[in-house]
Amino acid sequence: MRLGTWNLENLFKPGGDGPTGQAEYDVKLAGLAATVTELAPDVLAVQEVGDPEALDDLVERLPGAWVTALADPDRRGIRVGFVSRLALADVAQFADFPTELGGVQVDDAGERIEQMGRPALQARVDAGGTRLDVITTHLKSKLLTYPGGRFGPKDEGERARFAVYALHRRAAEAATVRAGADALLEGDGTSRAVVVAGDLNDEPQAATTQIFLGPGGSEIGTPGHTQPDRGDGHRLFNLAPLIPEEQRYSRVYRGRRELIDHLLVSHALLDDVTDVTTGSGRTPSITDDPRRRRNAPQSDHRPVVMTLDI
Structure with a gap:
């Protein structure tokens, strides 16, 4: 079985936030379809879907x-979802922050939010008799926006605050997605097959990305990775x-390569992973102004796809 994640970069119909014309739209669809066909996933978690059509x-x-499934859109009209050769069951979205967080301030005016900007989506698939619970998510971008839709700050103080x-x-x-994964794991990750897939908008060692992992000490490549312990039932790898x-x-920002799209699995799936790839082909370097890529023929992200021996 092959399962992956891919940010499709503003997949809108022509006009509005999409390509300026039908020809540009057709070129983008052809490029996306060629990549998906080459990678041949059975389940693909997708991000930045604008129009469902x-x-x-x-x-x-x-x-x-x-078959497809989509969550509700954010204020900009993009959402996460699934494209799958396998039937999707128990599809549900979630967005509420853990109540203990008490909301998060998001601007200088003091506005606070208590939900994810883009709801996460979960679904269950049956792959060769193995039940997989998969979550797709797209966390807040590192590319900052400022009041009035600006992509640049008025001064360095504003940049730092935002x-x-x-x-x-x-x-x-x-933390919200981690809570959703906890509900699926139920402390039994050595037997429950759970996958979190998506654009986490930061690299593997970033503090926000580390939140997903659960108990520390057994990350892949560390001495504790092959040593079973009580934390294995709660971990995501x-x-x-x-x-x-x-x-x-999975992205090139101002000429610098970044891995910000991730696949995380519960302990039950670790020994079944046979390979992980980000595909092939050239990845364009982006800047802080996404408007320049309106008619781009491909996504600015590389997909991340794993093969499972199940």
Whole structure:
């Protein structure tokens, strides 16, 4: 079985926030479809789906039969979802922060939010007799926006404050998804197959990404990785170290490679992972202004896909 995650980058119909014309839209769909066909996932967690009809147009270009599911959109109109060859069961979204957090401030005016900007979505699939619970998510971006829709700050103080607001929000969203995974694991991750997939908008060692892992000390590549302990029932393992080093990135920002899209699995699936890849092809370098990529022929992210021997 192959399972992956991919940020499709503003998958909208032409006009509005989408490509300026039908020709540009068709080129983007063709590029996305070629990549999905090459990677051949059975289940693909997707992010930045704008119009649901645009996802339908993409699926029509894929070989075989597929089903889809989408969460509610954020204020900008993008959402997470699934594209799957396997039936999707028990599909549900969630967004509420743990009540103990008490909300998170998001701007200088003091606005506080108590939900994820983009709800996460979970679904259950049956793969060769193995029941997999999969969560797809897209956390708050590191690319900052400022009042009035600006992509640049008025001064360095504003930049610093809004970076803090974004970091607090991303951390709260990570804690929310971690709580959703806990509900699926029920402390029995050595037998329950759970996957968290998505654009976490930070790299493997970032504090927000580390929130997903659970009890520390057994990350892949560490001395404790092969030593069973009581924490294994609660852990999620980031598969980043299993990606070949030359492929270990999913975005290029100002010429610097970053791995911000991740697959995490419960202990029950660790021994079943046979390979992890981010695909092939050229990845464009982006800046802080996403408007420049409106007519881009592909996504600015690389997919991350794993093969499971189940």
